[in-house]
Amino acid sequence: MLAKTFFGSVVSAIASGLYLMGSTASAAPLSKPTVARRDVNATNFPNISTGSVVLGSDNTYVNSSIYDSSLRPQLHFSPATGFMNDPNGLVYANGKWHLFYQYNPAELAAGNQHWGHATLSNGTTILMFSGSAVVDRNNTSGFFNNTSNAEENIVLMFTEHTDYVEQQSLAYTTDGGKTFTKYSGNPVIDIGSTQFRDPKVFWHPETEKWIMVAAHSQDYQIGIFGSKDLKSWDELSRVTRVGYLGYQYECPGLAQVPVEGSDEKRWVLTYSINPGSPLGGSIMEYFVGDFNGTHFVADDAATRFVDTGKDFYAGQMFDNTGDEVIGITWASNWEYTNDVPADHFRSAMTVPRRYKLRSVPVNPMFNDTLLVQEFVNTSAVHDKELFNSPINYSSSMNGAPIAVPTAGAFEFTAEVFVNTTTGLKSNDWAVIDFYSNDTFKSEKLSLGFRPNDGMLYVRRADAQKSWYNPLFTGSSNSFISIPSANSTTKFHGIVDRGVFELLINDGQQSITNTYFLEKGNVIGSVVFSTAHENITFTSASVDSFKSIW
Structure with missing residues (x-):
């Protein structure tokens, strides 16, 4: 191919x-x-x-x-x-x-x-x-x-x-x-x-x-x-x-x-x-x-x-x-x-x-024909696997940082499984945070998914410490779908210096945002966290890329 x-x-x-x-x-x-x-x-x-x-x-x-x-x-x-x-x-x-x-x-x-x-x-x-x-x-x-x-x-x-x-x-x-x-x-x-x-x-x-x-x-x-x-x-x-x-x-x-x-x-x-x-x-x-x-x-x-x-x-x-x-x-x-x-x-x-x-199926009554996307094969620039494991509410990796190399270019995948939507509230999120590599981790990107109603955000407002423009919107929000019991929502993202690309559910939706950390900072760690025992990362992975330059 x-x-x-x-x-x-x-x-x-x-x-x-x-x-x-x-x-x-x-x-x-x-x-x-x-x-x-x-x-x-x-x-x-x-x-x-x-x-x-x-x-x-x-x-x-x-x-x-x-x-x-x-x-x-x-x-x-x-x-x-x-x-x-x-x-x-x-x-x-x-x-x-x-x-x-x-x-x-x-x-x-x-x-x-x-x-x-x-x-x-x-x-x-x-x-x-x-x-x-x-x-x-x-x-x-x-x-x-x-x-x-x-x-x-x-x-x-x-x-x-x-x-x-x-x-x-x-x-x-x-x-x-x-x-x-x-x-x-x-x-x-x-x-x-x-x-x-x-x-x-x-x-x-x-x-x-x-x-x-x-x-x-x-x-x-x-x-x-x-x-x-x-x-x-x-x-x-x-x-x-x-x-x-x-x-x-x-x-x-x-x-x-x-x-x-x-x-x-x-x-x-x-x-x-x-x-x-x-x-x-x-x-x-x-x-x-x-x-x-x-x-x-x-x-x-x-x-x-x-x-x-x-x-x-x-x-x-x-x-x-x-x-x-x-x-x-x-x-x-x-x-x-x-x-x-x-x-x-x-x-x-x-x-x-x-x-x-x-x-x-975009809702219970209607199937739509959507233009779906996938990243081309990136194996030519793959560096190494940094993490690959499920994470649940009681896991030691729930909220624990995963270090990424200083090149600051990597991809991540996550499959969020919802055991039941019963009892889930508006503050029960599955979140992936991407922290800057400075001593205080003072800047970050965030991806959050709320299974309660299928809402998603990609937030960059905390990743522009040294720069501001009122038109540079701090968060991109989207509706994915309302999960049912025993459903899985998939995420595949590429994070690079200044560019964040996200594909959802095998490319049915796409969100691409730029971001600008303080000069000298790059993304240095990734944190997966779940706020409820019924929300589980059945798989989560991080793989680094080699620099192409």
Whole structure:
């Protein structure tokens, strides 16, 4: 399976990739140029045959110590320096996972928009806005010749943005992604709008066409386009004003997703809104339905959110992954992303996730089809098992700390069993606390589940001792389901420096939050505790990760 090799590939990519200015791409002068990423296996950087290495402002390579900062995630992707936001151009090609992303190499805030690029090989920075990438293995575009490797025929479709127009353009690579050439016939779509962006392209074999979805952002419409050659496009239909509107639509996606327990696949339309999320700021929603090659029709107009935390926006799926649907998402929120504590860089991506559909009883009267998620296989960066044992009310480990390494990156699992709901009160919780590693354990994250009524909280208010923003909500609350007697609720989480990801009941719900401990602190211990004899952790585990840097 592709996903089994994914995480190891990304680790190599982001640990050894260099940032280059592509020799065929245009870019504005930078006041603070991009810097080379350090190689984890060598003290010297490899020679680069194409493009030119862009050095730091002091004309030296960036010091590797920036990867050891307490603010730097040790498992999640982050840029060496500068500001990163939406993932773009996600594609699997010839054994390599390509992650492009919107990037400002000049400062620690949004603006001066470029694309960053991480792969198993070198990275490239080119001047573009949002977009996607595909493998044109049949050379429908005519950009490639017979000597090229068909699995490396990568074409980017991106939004060129000015004060007067947003238009869609193409770029392509003939060297496996080291450099890109802009198509001389750009733009390929120009409708004269300033609010038309974020193209996502995929091949639709049934109609033998490329399909693109793009946001008519402030019309609250998702346009569906078709093309035989990636150059000439026709608009086929629009999805209009469905779901939660917010201020504008952004970053749409359309993918065929497997249904668990069957050979069936259903189509899923995703897009993000910002600002105007009911939770504040930005959020991502989805719709399950049917796509006939021209029109998408949702099963209903109900709003379903991909993630109900504060920091999950502009997610995209990788192209060319066969029967699997794998995506990655920006772990931040436009309400405060330009203001959070920073050390050489700002923002990180989520861990890549695999997506499926599952029929779930959401209440006694109704089964819903939900987009469920699981973390990709992280065995490539697994360090060691720190704890694996049940914990009950009378256990010596009830409330006892489990130490985690100073890297501060680990995963945990827990299965909370409720013997009977009789006698449970509103103060009877199953709680997992994550304490900082300073002497007084002065900061913490908390996860609490109340079986009495199925309520859950993820609290970060106690993990921002040295920083405050009124929009940085202290707690994310959610309803899971009302447990019955002899029921089990499952949790699987990944905790990293600054990023907390939680999947509930095998991915039926997801909560992703960032957090910012006092500089120098990382999470140093985990505590499982139950407040009632009828609430038991039938299993609880903690496993550490190696740093990817």
